[in-house]
Amino acid sequence: MAQCPSGGRAGTAVNHPPLAADHVDAPHREFALGDLKLESGDTILGYRQSYVTHGALNAERSNAVLICASLSGTHHRLDFLIGAGKALDPAHWFVIATDPIGNGLSTSPSNSAAQPGMRFPRFALRDMVEAQHRLLREHLGIERLHAVVGASMGGMQALQWAVSHPALMDRIVAMTPMAKTSPWAVLVTEASRSCLMADPAWTGDGFSAEPERGRRAFVAVMSALATKTPAALAPLGDRDGALRWFDGVLAQQRALAVDPHDYLYQSWAYEAHDVGSGDGFGGDTEAALRSVRAKALVLCPPEDLFNPAAAGRAAATAMPGARFVEIPSAQGHQAATSLMAEDAAFLNRTIAAFLA
Numbered sequence: 001m002a003q004c005p006s007g008g009r010a011g012t013a014v015n016h017p018p019l020a021a022d023h024v025d026a027p028h029r030e031f032a033l034g035d036l037k038l039e040s041g042d043t044i045l046g047y048r049q050s051y052v053t054h055g056a057l058n059a060e061r062s063n064a065v066l067i068c069a070s071l072s073g074t075h076h077r078l079d080f081l082i083g084a085g086k087a088l089d090p091a092h093w094f095v096i097a098t099d100p101i102g103n104g105l106s107t108s109p110s111n112s113a114a115q116p117g118m119r120f121p122r123f124a125l126r127d128m129v130e131a132q133h134r135l136l137r138e139h140l141g142i143e144r145l146h147a148v149v150g151a152s153m154g155g156m157q158a159l160q161w162a163v164s165h166p167a168l169m170d171r172i173v174a175m176t177p178m179a180k181t182s183p184w185a186v187l188v189t190e191a192s193r194s195c196l197m198a199d200p201a202w203t204g205d206g207f208s209a210e211p212e213r214g215r216r217a218f219v220a221v222m223s224a225l226a227t228k229t230p231a232a233l234a235p236l237g238d239r240d241g242a243l244r245w246f247d248g249v250l251a252q253q254r255a256l257a258v259d260p261h262d263y264l265y266q267s268w269a270y271e272a273h274d275v276g277s278g279d280g281f282g283g284d285t286e287a288a289l290r291s292v293r294a295k296a297l298v299l300c301p302p303e304d305l306f307n308p309a310a311a312g313r314a315a316a317t318a319m320p321g322a323r324f325v326e327i328p329s330a331q332g333h334q335a336a337t338s339l340m341a342e343d344a345a346f347l348n349r350t351i352a353a354f355l356a
Contacts, residue, residue, distance in 0.1 A: 016105070017074060017256050022338050024079040026052040028105075031139040036107075036131055039278060042121035045114040049135045050099035050106040051075060054082055055090030057142070064142050065355075066132065066169075067097040068150035068157035071270050072258045075099050077154060080338035080348075087351035093146070098135065100128040100157070102266045110259035117206045117261050125153070125273045129160050133168075144168055147355055148294075151175035151336040152307060153270055155298075159315060162292040163275045171295045173351055175327075175336035176304055178311040179318070180274040180285045185307055188226045189267040192218055196260045207260050214260075219253045220246065226306040229332035289318035296322035297354045299347065301335035325350055 019025060029051050036047035052075045057064060065088060069077045075097035081087045088095050099105040101123050109120040136142040148169050150158040155177030162172045178185060199214030201207045211218075224233070224246060236242045276285035296319045300312035309326075316324035329335035329343045338344045 017076075020076070022080055023076045024054065024082045026054055028052060031135050033131060033134050033138070036101075036127070036134075038121060038123050038127045039130075040122060040124070042123075044101070044107055044121060044123065045112070047101075047107045047131065049131050049139075050103075051135060052097050054088070054095040054097070055093050057094040061142065062144070062146060063092065064094045064096060064136075064140075064145050066136070066145050066148045066161070067095060068128070068132070068148065068154035068161075069098065069100050069103060070150070070152035070154045071266055072103060072263055073100075073152075073154065074103055074105055078149065078151060080344045081149070081351060087348045087355065088149070093355075096136070096140070096142075098132050100153070100266070101131060102262050102269070104259055104262050106131070108259070109261035109265055120261070120265060122265065122268055124269050124278075125157055125160055126164065126278050128269070129157055129164055132157075132161075133165065145170070147171040147173060149173040149351070150177075152177070152333065153266075155312075155336075156181075156270075156273055159289070159292075159296075160273075160275050162294045162296065162319075163281075163288045164279055166291060166293040169294050171297070171355060172292075173297045173299070173354065174312070174315070175299045175347070176301070176307045176309075176312060176333055177298065177315060178273070178307050179289055179315040180276065180311075181271050182308050182311050186271045188221070188306055189271045192221050192226075193264055193267055195221055196263065210257075211260055215254065216250060218263075219250050223249050223253060227333040229303050229305060229330055231303075231330040232332055232334070286318045289315055290320065292319045292322070295354075297325065297351065298322060299325045299327050299336065299350065301327045301329045301332060303330070304333045304335075306333040323354075 031049045033047045036044040067078050102108045104110050148158045148161045155174035158172045158174040195217035196211050196214040199211030201209040201211040236245050276283050276288040281288040298312050298316035300309040316322040327335045
């Protein structure tokens with residue numbers, strides 16, 4: 001495994017997924033929050049919040065942008081938006097890219113000494129937001145954000161930020177989000193977990209080894225069927241082309257080695273999410289969205305087989321002053337990535353104009 005340079009603590013090194021060609025490397029940092037009380041009443045012991053930064057905070061402390069990562073994603077998830085002339089140009093913005101609870105870099109089932117594996121407490125997306133809020137307030141001394149930006153589960157966190165802390169940011173950018181996880185997405189995550197847990201390595205109380213066969217089925221569901229579209233895969237041509245492509249994707253995903261315990265816990269948080277179930281809204285999702293004060297940009301492709309585009313459009317409709325933009329892409333859920341250069345260019349142009 002590649003390792004990020006030591007950041008927040010002298011001598012700290014963390015297991016880090018291999019750096020890809022489009023990743024923007026930066027010193028890895030950690031903030032020790034201590035025990036993190038969860039909304040369930042449980043506690044994550046000795047919680048450490050992982051993050052990296054790009055750029056510098058200006059004299060007015062008005063240029064901070066928070067990035068929230070996706071399901072199984074890391075602080076590199078939106079690196080295609082970071083760089084000279086891009087939407088999040090470090091010459092202009094102070095970018096704080098965070099790792100959510102349970103992604104293997106922040107405290108997770110895979111790296112917790114006190115609560116390893118299935119001893120880890122269940123957490124929610126609001127707990128991810130609370131950990132990020134404490135990072136900003138207690139460690140970085142940031143009281144206000146220009147924007148919160150995320151895609152997929154990161155976009156869901158951006159919506160939650162705007163509901164939970166309506167006065168703390170000017171804008172949010174939510175790509176392929178849901179304000180409340182749809183029944184379709186619930187069943188996608190259930191299918192993906194079932195793939196992993198059908199492997200002989202699943203003991204009923206954790207994984208005794210890497211779930212080799214389960215991983216293949218998991219990647220088929222999550223990296224091919226749920227996050228692509230028939231149109232996106234049509235250029236593969238025929239059966240042989242499709243299977244060669246899949247073998248390549250499988251090899252890539254095995255190299256990333258996302259811990260299966262981490263995925264279980266993050267997916268449980270993902271499927272249970274509803275911005276209306278916290279902050280005193282009594283389960284009223286639309287009321288929670290109507291409370292948003294930040295200007296919002298919601299971006300979705302015309303077809304998304306994981307987070308239905310209708311969910312993003314509905315969230316934009318409910319938020320006062322929000323703008324919905326369709327990403328002109330056939331890539332489905334993966335439209336909000338650097339997979340296709342034209343999609344990345346469109347997102348950089350659109351988001352840069354919104355943040356300006």
